[in-house]
Amino acid sequence: MIDYPTLLQTFKQLLKDNGLKFTNQREVILKMLYEHDDHFTPEALHHLIKDNYPQLNVGIATVYRTLGLLEDNGIINSISFDAKGKKYEFGLKKHHDHLICTRCGKLIEFYDKMIEEQQKLIAKNFHFLMTDHTMNILGICETCQKANKPQEKI
Amino acid sequence: MIDYPTLLQTFKQLLKDNGLKFTNQREVILKMLYEHDDHFTPEALHHLIKDNYPQLNVGIATVYRTLGLLEDNGIINSISFDAKGKKYEFGLKKHHDHLICTRCGKLIEFYDKMIEEQQKLIAKNFHFLMTDHTMNILGICETCQKANKPQEKI
DNA sequence: CTGACTGCAAAATCTTTGCAAAGAC
DNA sequence: GTCTTTGCAAAGATTTTGCAGTCAG
Numbered sequence: 375m376i377d378y379p380t381l382l383q384t385f386k387q388l389l390k391d392n393g394l395k396f397t398n399q400r401e402v403i404l405k406m407l408y409e410h411d412d413h414f415t416p417e418a419l420h421h422l423i424k425d426n427y428p429q430l431n432v433g434i435a436t437v438y439r440t441l442g443l444l445e446d447n448g449i450i451n452s453i454s455f456d457a458k459g460k461k462y463e464f465g466l467k468k469h470h471d472h473l474i475c476t477r478c479g480k481l482i483e484f485y486d487k488m489i490e491e492q493q494k495l496i497a498k499n500f501h502f503l504m505t506d507h508t509m510n511i512l513g514i515c516e517t518c519q520k521a522n523k524p525q526e527k528i
Numbered sequence: 529m530i531d532y533p534t535l536l537q538t539f540k541q542l543l544k545d546n547g548l549k550f551t552n553q554r555e556v557i558l559k560m561l562y563e564h565d566d567h568f569t570p571e572a573l574h575h576l577i578k579d580n581y582p583q584l585n586v587g588i589a590t591v592y593r594t595l596g597l598l599e600d601n602g603i604i605n606s607i608s609f610d611a612k613g614k615k616y617e618f619g620l621k622k623h624h625d626h627l628i629c630t631r632c633g634k635l636i637e638f639y640d641k642m643i644e645e646q647q648k649l650i651a652k653n654f655h656f657l658m659t660d661h662t663m664n665i666l667g668i669c670e671t672c673q674k675a676n677k678p679q680e681k682i
Numbered sequence: 683c684t685g686a687c688t689g690c691a692a693a694a695t696c697t698t699t700g701c702a703a704a705g706a707c
Numbered sequence: 708g709t710c711t712t713t714g715c716a717a718a719g720a721t722t723t724t725g726c727a728g729t730c731a732g
Contacts, residue, residue, distance in 0.1 A: 394711075395706050397705075397706070398705095415696095431714075435699085438698075458722095473650070475656075482656075496665065501669070502629075503668040505667045506666040507664060509647075511647055512662075514657040515655075516655040516656070547686085548687090549731050551687065551688080554687090570721085585689075586688090587688065587689040588689090612720080
């Protein structure tokens with residue numbers, strides 16, 4: 375995976391190329407997503423940053439604006455799992471797919487060689503030059519299954 | 529696919545089994561989703577119903593409540609596409625995935641048995657109760673590869 | 683009759699926007 | 708110094724909830 379100094383360099387160049395400015399807020403948001411191999415809602419990320427960099431006093435609006443910026447440039451990815459918004463993860467890492475719990479929103483990453491191979495085959499059969507793919511398996515995670523064993527809501 | 533009278537019967541039984549009542553509003557919402565092979569936001573569905581059954585005067589809250597009820601029982605599915613909410617579709621039909629051309633935006637549906645089976649296996653390994661899954665293969669279609677047209681956003 | 687359902691409006695969430703002050707270059 | 712960015716608060720957009728009247732069984 376890309377190392378942090380290189381990532382930072384790339385990010386700075388990207389900003390420069392677009393007449394944008396490199397700010398502490400932008401760096402901290404990038405860094406948090408790089409360092410944590412996890413998926414964050416904008417709000418969770420905001421909390422995390424406030425805890426780690428209280429003196430910066432980052433506003434939630436800046437978090438949203440920076441996430442949009444990073445996503446537009448392919449540095450992070452977002453996943454929509456329900457009506458309660460998106461989750462973001464650092465994007466420049468090994469390809470993987472997701473299991474998403476539709477009750478608690480938990481995301482689990484997985485990689486399956488057979489599926490990757492099969493996708494290549496499908497693309498080939500349709501004479502498609504595959505550049506990317508996403509797969510989400512939606513369902514109910516083990517914890518939620520146990521927690522809600524008796525079906526109550528009709 | 530299930531025929532409407534059977535679906536209605538199933539729905540009524542489901543309600544009865546849970547001490548819930550069969551109402552005109554609930555039937556109309558079910559019927560709309562059954563009859564249209566399309567994806568609706570709650571708001572779009574609300575409009576459609578108001579246009580078709582103006583005398584019922586269905587409230588948006590009832591649409592949300594009924595969609596939740598139907599989804600919880602697997603009669604309809606929801607898809608999250610961005611932070612702006614979900615779309616719903618009738619759920620008791622054949623699954624398919626998509627190939628998407630990033631140059632011309634063409635969308636090709638496909639179904640692959642091996643991938644479907646493999647997904648089940650993955651869900652099982654994670655003790656996930658799979659309710660749905662989506663797979664999109666992004667790339668360049670045959671036509672666009674030949675045309676070698678300049679890249680543009682979908 | 684009784685308890686569930688409904689529409690309405692208000693509240694709750696989540697995200698975006700306007701703006702004056704602060705900051706990057 | 709100039710133009711972008713920021714935090715704040717207000718506005719938007721979407722979804723949920725409280726409640727009194729209505730309706731199904």
